[in-house]
Amino acid sequence: MSLKSRIPKATLDSWRTELSNWNQVDPFRDRVDEILRPLSRSVFFGQAGLAFLRDASTAGRFAAALSSDLVRLAPTERPDFEIQTDGVIQQFEATEADRDGRRRGDEQGSPALEPDPVEQWRARFEAIPAALDRVVTKKIAKNYTPEVGLAIYVNLGCYGAYVDEGLPVLQNGTAPAKDKFRVVLVMWEGAVYKLWEDGRPTLVKWPYASKEDF
Numbered sequence: 001m002s003l004k005s006r007i008p009k010a011t012l013d014s015w016r017t018e019l020s021n022w023n024q025v026d027p028f029r030d031r032v033d034e035i036l037r038p039l040s041r042s043v044f045f046g047q048a049g050l051a052f053l054r055d056a057s058t059a060g061r062f063a064a065a066l067s068s069d070l071v072r073l074a075p076t077e078r079p080d081f082e083i084q085t086d087g088v089i090q091q092f093e094a095t096e097a098d099r100d101g102r103r104r105g106d107e108q109g110s111p112a113l114e115p116d117p118v119e120q121w122r123a124r125f126e127a128i129p130a131a132l133d134r135v136v137t138k139k140i141a142k143n144y145t146p147e148v149g150l151a152i153y154v155n156l157g158c159y160g161a162y163v164d165e166g167l168p169v170l171q172n173g174t175a176p177a178k179d180k181f182r183v184v185l186v187m188w189e190g191a192v193y194k195l196w197e198d199g200r201p202t203l204v205k206w207p208y209a210s211k212e213d214f
Contacts, residue, residue, distance in 0.1 A: 005043070012049055019056045020075045022084070028071050029060035055080040058094040062151050062185065065192040065206045079148045092151040093181070095139055097131035099124070099156070124156040125166065131156060132173030140180040150174075150181040154188040163189055167203070171195045 015035055023031070036044065036053060044050060056073055059081035063071035070084040080094040131154070139150060152174065158166075166188070174184045174195050184196040194204040 006047055007039075007043065007050070009049070012052075016052050016073065019052070020073045022070045022072045025060065025063045025068055025071050028056075029064065032056045032060055052080075054096070055094045058096070058151065058153050058187075059083070059092070061153070061187060062092065062094075062192060065187070067206075078142070079144060081151075090149060090183075091147060092149045092185075093139055093142075093144060094151050094153070095135045096153045096155055097128070097135045099127050100130065100134065118161075121158040121161055125158045125162045128154060128156050128166065128169055129173050132170070136174060136177050140177055144181065147182055149183040149185060150177050151185045152187065154186055157189060160189050167193070171201060171203075 019028070019032070032053070036057065044053070052073060059071050059073065062081075063083045066083065066085065068083040068085045071081065073081050074091060078093065079091045082089055082091050084090075132152070135152060136150075154170070170186050170188065170193065174186060177184050178196040178201075179199050181196075182198065183194060186193050186195055190207065192206045194202055196202065
């Protein structure tokens, strides 16, 4: 059953506190899914103060892809989340690149399959540069400390049709962040890519095991 009413602030505060504690990746993701599952699209994307839940969902995805041991929302206002792998803690600011002006709260959440012609795949692919420019410009303006990484979920899927063509697009689109963040990761088309590290280009791929996330 979908929860369509506003979530009380006390409940949000409780969720935020809970998700700010270190947890193993699978239990963390399960808990985030448990929280999100009853929420209607209009609440999840429309109510103010729920951005931390979207960050938690993103954090769980990146932590799983990177085979991290632990994950949590950062207990401070910035950055957004932390992962721990082999005892090493990494901090990340999270963001999502999507079509300009998209109002996901107004979209129908019907599970029924809808036509998705190839022309739409290409249109989404061609929207990636502008989408990256918007979110990267916004993040680099905030002057994060040098040890923070940037984790971008590119929500413009093309069913794997343009991956080879898309990797240079992702690297070029994230280049302005290379000197502002320690590392730049992008999640797109079922994988996480490390594109920049310490200001230098790189390309490391972590395939994703679960297609449900995309």
